[in-house]
Amino acid sequence: MPSLTASRWQPSVITLALLAAAPPAHAAEVTPERLAAALAQLDVLAPRVLQTTGVPGVAIVVVHNDRVVYLKGFGVREAGKPGVVGPDTVFQLASMSKPIASTVVASLVSDGTVDWNDPASRHMPQFQLSDPWVTREVTIADLFAHRSGLPGGAGDDLESLGYDRPEILRRLRFLAPASSLRSAYAYSNFGLTAGAQAAAQAAGKSWEDLAAERLFRPLGMAHTSARHADFTAATDRAALHVWEQGRWAPSFTRQPDAQAPAGGVSSTARDLAQWMRLELGSGMLGAQRVIAADALAQTHQPLVARGQNPVTGDTSFYGLGWNVDIDTRGHIFWNHAGAFSQGAQTVVNLLPAEKLGITVLTNAFPSGASNGLINSFYDAVLYGKPSQDWVALWGKAYDGLTASFAAGGAAYVTRPSTPLPALPLTAYSGTYTNDYFGTLEITQENGRLVAHLGPQRKAFVFAHFDQNTFTYVPEPEPPAALAGVTFSIGPDRRAQSVVLENYNGDGQGVFTRVEPPK
Template sequence: MNSKIHRFVAQRWLLPLLGLLLVTPTTLAAPAREVTPTRLAAALSELDRLATQAVNTGGVPGLSIAVVHDDKVIYLKGFGVREAGQPGAVTPDTVFQIASMSKPMASTVVAAIVSSGAATWDDPAIKHDSGFQLKDSWATREVTLRDLFAHRSGLPGDAGDDLDIVGYSRDEILRRLRYVEPASSLRASYAYSNFGMTEGGVAAARAIGKTWENAAAELLYRPLGMTATSSRFEDYAATENRALLHVGKVGAWKASFTRQPDAQSPAGGVSSTARDLAQWMRLQLGGGMLGDKRIVGADALAETHLPHIAKGRNPATGLTAFYGLGWNVDYDEQGRVFWGHAGAFSLGARTYVSLLPAENLGIIVLSNAFPTGVPEALAANFYDLALNGKLSRDWIPFWNALYQGLYDSFGAAGAVYATPPAQPSSSLPLSAYAGTYYNEYFGNVLVAPENGHLVLRLGPQQRPFPLRHFDRDLFTYLPDPELPAALAGVTFLVGPDRRAQSVVLGNLADDGRGSFTRVSAHP
């Protein structure tokens, strides 16, 4: 679900950047600081109050927050509980799954690889991962690490996500991207792609002969002293002081699901703490330095913060926003640049990082619930007070409404199936639909009668999904258990022999990935 969350934008960087090209570095004067000690103290006090209020009013079960300024951690605190209804308190050392906030961490790892000389941002992915293919042979030869980290590879945004849901391995998902019809030409448009970025990370790690998980640990987590941070789910699951995922609504959160994101680890598989992530923020704002120690090359890291492609409108400012390499790059009405990224699992995680490099200031907010806009709202309130000394609006209702709308949209397509027809046409005998169906992207799907109804089985473990008859040759199923309103249609196309010849799964893309042809009858 991560790919549906990020639709931001910004264009106002062009004139400021053009101005910088017309002067020499010696003519540039450092802008006056807008964040004064008085404003910063007031902003931190209000941040503390609002975070406490968000937890006490049931806005989220738990929060963990870090703020850094001028290379110092100036705020570090946990609020609420790790699991709703249980006594374990969230602390700065509570481990959260950070979802897509993993992406700017991944680009930091690749920047370390680039600064070592083992790769460049403009290396084709196939230089380091010779087996990688896209459907277009020219794009296969040309797509670079930069393209994959900027979401401009031409892949549709959801490519691979559907395979991940039913249990395909990372290697197999990346192999099957060769069967996906491109959504656009290479570098022509932005499409947020978890598995495009995953390929970029895997290819870069192969340039130094390592797995992604080992590269991240050796090049970033250990040098920064991030002892509680991992790119492996098993490490999160083995930690006692971990925040569980929650879904529901304000005041009624429930820890119902587990999200195992190893297949897309570079794009969404990091687990970490506010304490650890504060060190990573210091590294970003320090241009690759942590204190007096160089961790990542300045030039390679700086590439990640530059705007590479326009991506839409920022919902808070209405301005065009950009994507860099693993970072959202936004400009506000005053021309200030912010580097940021949200993370979300619809199974129950919300995270947010925002850095203001001109003020050497950054904030991270981790929460254990979805849907909620609390992380962005707390950051927006903090920056309002730190920069302007007052709030421009009440940000919590704004961001909560945005994420609730997003959550509601997941099930909107299934609304047509919420109420069956009053007088549905009868189906054929269930044996007419039973059989094995196939396409090269998804592989086999099995349809079989079980206990008087049809069951659809998907993925390498043949995960079962019960089918409910809707009308004639149309059935429905629930692809995502955390979205009970998101029913999808399963349409069988019947031949003259009154047997289904193919089946279309309505929740999959209409570019051919959702259409399957019968390859055998079920015994």
């Protein structure tokens, strides 16, 4: 099977780092006694974590040597309701969908339908980025490794406004690159989605049908889907929970179909055991060959450096839809987390040298429950006991992340003591546009400015802050924070352009008035 070519994958530094960090060949560290003790600790630790964090529910599955050795649920599917979490409770996986998408594409590489080094535009001719050369050269592997040059989060803002997948991918061409091709890592849901979509078009299938045909059905993953409608149709499903007013509340839903390859899979602990067995078995499920070993192995090659994990200190790289991490004792892990700010948090973590893997699914965000349980498990199975309170450490890290989001709107919480007056609202109302977001219509409604943006004409109410600056709340979902709106005024004392601060991270938040002067 063709592998990642040296011209596109430059492995020397990364590979040497991995070889230097890897321990010499030795007997298995995971003895039956250690594994049994670590699994018994999960029985104690999981309920304790739910009690200390308040997270409503968790499902855990552990695979070792091609066997499911642990499969349990704890807590409830929805806070305040009696339905319990079990092995067949369906959770939204969020970004844990990415390594699953990688496995699906590996199946196409396995039979020669695509190669990881194929330019995405070969199979998806409509795909364009801002640079014609990059459009011709960027490969499926580049998109899955987040090294296409697209800025991090590219397209997420379009999804939040209601654009569908084809239109989001079309509009990526209007984004200036954050880096040159293959020079840097920038996590992009819709970059990876573009790579998956190219592979699906090569196979002549929708992504959702392809995932079911190539992975879910062959592995017997009967409760797994890349369609949100299938998740909502499940009776045994976990609701999303966010922290509100001192409790976990099922206040929001998340419909991720636009980014299904990157964040739209829903599944159960039992189903995910089959996928973990396939990954740890190098494409084998029991005695059955499902995917060629070399096609799947390419997904675990470290292609771009991510830096150091701020909680564990592990050295981290990204492969094709997988994090490839090395801990301080030289163990190599394949892992990926998933989270929706509306209330989902999941993690898969595989230790291939020991044919061992664990997945933890939770129905709340943010908390240290999922990552903390996994780090505690590996400490127990490798070293006999947890080295520290991983749940608390991860919880602190997520608290810091939440605080940083809130700080982003702090500048607008308090108005100036003597704000300058605004112009008459007629000076600001009108039609504005830019290529990436499309048309922004600002109208006067009940003495206020209201903006409408996106295909669903999503409404934002502007509140005056100071002179020609207003504020608004871009999203009611967490992390909700005020953002600024600044109008530039022309000689006719009418706004010529407006900047929506929340959408200006990549310089795309500037809208220019388009209707003729009155």
